[in-house]
Amino acid sequence: MGKNKIFTGTPRENRKDIVLCLIAFLIAIVFLFPIYWMAITSIKVDTDIFSKTLSFIPRAVTLDPWIEQFTDAAFLTSLRNSTLIALFSMTISLVLGIPAAYAMGKYRIPGGNIILLVFLVTQMMPASLLLTPLYLTFSRAGILNSYLAPALAVASGSIPFIVITLRPYFKTIPKSLDEAARIDGCNAFSSFIRIMIPTIKTGSITVLVISFLHGWNDLVYSMTFNVNADMRPLTANIYKFMDKYGTKWNSIMAYGAILVLPVILAFVFLQKYIVGGLTAGAVKE
Amino acid sequence: MKKKKKIISNTTIEGYCFVLPSFIFMLALIGYPLIYNIILSFKNYDVKTFKGNTSVFVGLDNYATLFSDSTFWLVMRNTLLFTIACLIVQFSIGFLFALLFHQKFKLSGPVRGLLLISYMMPMSVTALLSRNMFMTDGGVINVILQNFHLIDQPIEWLTNTKWAIRTVIIANCWVGIPFNMLLLTTGLTGISTEIYESGKVDGANSFQRFFYLTLPLLKPAIMAVLMLGFIYTFKAFDLIYIMTGGGPLNSTDVLGTYAYQLAFSQYKFSMGSAVAVVLFLCLFVVGLFYLKMTMAEEVD
Numbered sequence: 175m176g177k178n179k180i181f182t183g184t185p186r187e188n189r190k191d192i193v194l195c196l197i198a199f200l201i202a203i204v205f206l207f208p209i210y211w212m213a214i215t216s217i218k219v220d221t222d223i224f225s226k227t228l229s230f231i232p233r234a235v236t237l238d239p240w241i242e243q244f245t246d247a248a249f250l251t252s253l254r255n256s257t258l259i260a261l262f263s264m265t266i267s268l269v270l271g272i273p274a275a276y277a278m279g280k281y282r283i284p285g286g287n288i289i290l291l292v293f294l295v296t297q298m299m300p301a302s303l304l305l306t307p308l309y310l311t312f313s314r315a316g317i318l319n320s321y322l323a324p325a326l327a328v329a330s331g332s333i334p335f336i337v338i339t340l341r342p343y344f345k346t347i348p349k350s351l352d353e354a355a356r357i358d359g360c361n362a363f364s365s366f367i368r369i370m371i372p373t374i375k376t377g378s379i380t381v382l383v384i385s386f387l388h389g390w391n392d393l394v395y396s397m398t399f400n401v402n403a404d405m406r407p408l409t410a411n412i413y414k415f416m417d418k419y420g421t422k423w424n425s426i427m428a429y430g431a432i433l434v435l436p437v438i439l440a441f442v443f444l445q446k447y448i449v450g451g452l453t454a455g456a457v458k459e
Numbered sequence: 460m461k462k463k464k465k466i467i468s469n470t471t472i473e474g475y476c477f478v479l480p481s482f483i484f485m486l487a488l489i490g491y492p493l494i495y496n497i498i499l500s501f502k503n504y505d506v507k508t509f510k511g512n513t514s515v516f517v518g519l520d521n522y523a524t525l526f527s528d529s530t531f532w533l534v535m536r537n538t539l540l541f542t543i544a545c546l547i548v549q550f551s552i553g554f555l556f557a558l559l560f561h562q563k564f565k566l567s568g569p570v571r572g573l574l575l576i577s578y579m580m581p582m583s584v585t586a587l588l589s590r591n592m593f594m595t596d597g598g599v600i601n602v603i604l605q606n607f608h609l610i611d612q613p614i615e616w617l618t619n620t621k622w623a624i625r626t627v628i629i630a631n632c633w634v635g636i637p638f639n640m641l642l643l644t645t646g647l648t649g650i651s652t653e654i655y656e657s658g659k660v661d662g663a664n665s666f667q668r669f670f671y672l673t674l675p676l677l678k679p680a681i682m683a684v685l686m687l688g689f690i691y692t693f694k695a696f697d698l699i700y701i702m703t704g705g706g707p708l709n710s711t712d713v714l715g716t717y718a719y720q721l722a723f724s725q726y727k728f729s730m731g732s733a734v735a736v737v738l739f740l741c742l743f744v745v746g747l748f749y750l751k752m753t754m755a756e757e758v759d
Contacts, residue, residue, distance in 0.1 A: 281474030300694035307492035
């Protein structure tokens with residue numbers, strides 16, 4: 175390692191630190207190998223992909239598989255759909271979920287426990303249970319093959335997550351803050367918007383990112399409600415693209431890598447928010 | 460709600476105003492479908508009766524058909540096997556990771572964060588990636604195993620009925636391990652170091668400290684992670700749907716994928732609903748325990 179400068183304890187502590195770092199490093203290499211594999215496969219040239227022997231380091235690097243995706247009209251449509259469904263469901267979730275979390279955290283209302291129970295229960299519902307009824311209902315309402323249908327369904331999973339994650343944050347805000355806002359002429363609503371939400375910035379960023387990713391990661395709702403491939407997001411069009419590319423794994427992996435990119439970006443820039451939020455909510459769709 | 464404070468009705472109304480929109484939304488998007496789904500499972504809804512709007516109640520017929528179908532029992536067995544195997548593997552490894560990353564060292568934070576990527580990325584991509592890595596001929600897993608001389612013949616990871624279920628279990632554990640690690644690390648952080656210090660003073664070795672201090676104190680976190688893990692694993696869909704589509708020969712079909720297949724590939728909506736109700740009832744039993752525990756914590 176030769177970087178002993180960064181270790182600043184007694185020699186015994188330093189040795190322990192180095193050993194633990196090595197173990198963690200090895201775990202990361204093994205555990206994250208699939209991500210590495212996806213990344214390098216996506217930049218391999220065709221001859222490398224179809225060669226009989228596997229290469230763990232690309233023999234030549236090309237960006238063609240990526241360029242191929244971004245110049246493909248069907249891919250761009252799916253990418254747009256993914257983005258819009260994610261933004262749409264995120265907006266619905268935040269607009270409905272944050273005020274609910276505020277009410278559950280700050281107000282003691284009759285029946286509050288039952289309402290909280292409903293949020294906890296809905297968090298556990300399997301998508302399979304909702305699919306058929308929602309499909310039939312959305313079909314009658316004429317909103318199949320739209321952004322609204324998957325966005326609504328995904329939001330029904332994100333809202334309980336937001337309530338459970340943000341409730342503890344709102345609980346910690348002292349009552350006096352709201353009272354002061356009221357004296358300064360705020361009503362309940364403007365105090366909530368202008369004072370309370372900015373106060374829990376960390377939690378707000380967490381739920382914003384995670385509820386976006388819920389929509390971005392969704393497969394089952396988009397696939398079921400949007401039969402029309404032009405309205406499907408990237409996740410739901412995977413089979414279609416696999417048929418198209420067959421064994422051209424570099425193109426398929428580029429497709430997958432683009433889908434993972436927002437998650438990686440979120441982790442690079444917002445890690446502390448996400449880790450903290452996931453811990454509090456412990457929810458994944 | 461033991462000590463009910465006197466509430467000014469104005470405040471109560473404000474509270475309801477904040478919570479009611481989302482509460483109504485949840486009732487419409489979850490409560491209504493739940494009831495609708497149960498009703499559907501007692502009717503003969505399929506593509507014909509849906510178009511003509513001529514469905515009728517058939518009592519328990521769908522359930523009778525289901526329970527006399529050997530495929531359903533295979534699917535049930537797969538679901539239980541999948542869930543229990545995943546729980547054991549991801550909990551054990553997740554626990555070891557949690558114990559490791561609970562130690563204070565330079566890389567602990569960043570590496571722990573990186574491991575979470577597998578948990579947060581779309582399951583459909585995990586499935587796509589698995590299909591590539593677990594290919595029989597020239598798949599990277601087989602190549603590595605053969606290079607280390609761990610196997611002579613390539614394993615038919617996804618095409619052999621015996622192996623396919625194990626392969627989806629492995630892929631799902633890759634997603635579940637960070638989740639278990641995260642929740643258990645949080646549990647460990649909650650245990651005060653003073654308890655360990657006094658344990659040391661009392662002469663307990665690290666083995667004793669683990670079994671007599673860490674484990675009992677961690678029990679709530681362990682219970683939570685096992686129950687949540689059960690709920691999320693039992694209702695698996697995305698990963699299996701893209702990885703194997705339930706095949707080969709239903710060998711990886713679980714209740715979630717089977718319900719989907721019945722409803723949206725064969726358009727037997729009512730049969731799909733019946734499977735979904737079975738899935739729901741199984742979750743409900745475990746869910747009750749989880750809720751009892753969570754509500755005890757949440758309500759002060």
